Amino acid sequence: MHEMSLCEGVLQVLEDEAKRQNFQRVKTVWLEIGSMSGVEVEAMRFCFDAVIRHTLADGAKLEIIEVPAEAWCLNCAQTVTVKQRYDACPNCGSYQLQVTRGDEMRIKELEVE
Numbered sequence: 001m002h003e004m005s006l007c008e009g010v011l012q013v014l015e016d017e018a019k020r021q022n023f024q025r026v027k028t029v030w031l032e033i034g035s036m037s038g039v040e041v042e043a044m045r046f047c048f049d050a051v052i053r054h055t056l057a058d059g060a061k062l063e064i065i066e067v068p069a070e071a072w073c074l075n076c077a078q079t080v081t082v083k084q085r086y087d088a089c090p091n092c093g094s095y096q097l098q099v100t101r102g103d104e105m106r107i108k109e110l111e112v113e
């Protein structure tokens with residue numbers, strides 16, 4: 001499962017940050033997931049709970065923030081909001097869009113102690 005390796009990546013970041021910032025436990029993780037990232041939120045929650053067991057984040061809460069996707073329309077020369085990859089520009093109907101936001105996943109914030 002794709003989400004399992006993503007969660008392992010998140011845990012790796014938590015462990016690195018714990019060393020760098022010198023904290024012992026992670027209580028909450030806020031994760032931003034772009035609407036075009038292809039990440040399944042429910043699968044993410046399931047894998048997260050499995051991956052954090054017996055780690056510094058054991059029992060941590062996962063807060064997921066879904067980020068709407070944005071793209072740059074070459075034709076309109078402006079940023080537009082799109083729902084899915086390969087959608088046409090909502091203003092002019094052009095398919096010459098470059099996704100600028102919403103196709104990634106990142107850790108926004110951590111609550112630690």
Ligand SMILES: [Zn+2]
Pocket residue numbers: 073074075076077089090091092093094
């Ligand atoms: Zn356009």
